[in-house]
Amino acid sequence: MGRKRKEKDGIFDRIGEEVNLEKCPECSEHPDCFCHHNGKCTALNACGGQGCVFYKPTEKALEEGRAAYRKLKEAKRHDLIQRYIKAYTALGFLDEEIKAADKKIKEFEAFRHTDFRKLMTQVPGFS
Ligand code: SF4
Secondary structure, X not given: OOOOOOOOOOOEOOOOOEOOHHHOOEOOOOOOEOOEEOOEEOOOOOOOOOOOOOOOXXXXXXXXXHXXXXXXXXXXXXXXXXXXXXXXXXXXOOHHHHHHHHHHHHHHHHHHOOOHHHHHHOOOOOO
């Protein structure tokens, strides 16, 4: 899920922010939480415990995030998409679009190296 980080070493949370796990509080209550990473909470300064109000299972958080991204796209709120692009990219919400853009770039590259003039001479009636 999401883009691979080739250029940086380090530990990143799910939205692509680098985290120092040594400074993160332990959270043993909700290992399925979206913010949970190696036994630590990457979002809060202090663990919220069993009744943590910020607890959200990862799948639910991803589902809600995808829905929010879709709504922003439908509303053409590119300003807000731009604001959260790093997180959306890290979460993999743009994977299909990035793949499609890569494909288009390859097609344009192939087209750029095509002898367009020679091809046009093969079209009947074109001189
Ligand atoms: S947000 Fe709350 S439940 Fe989730 S990892 Fe942090 S402390 Fe644990």
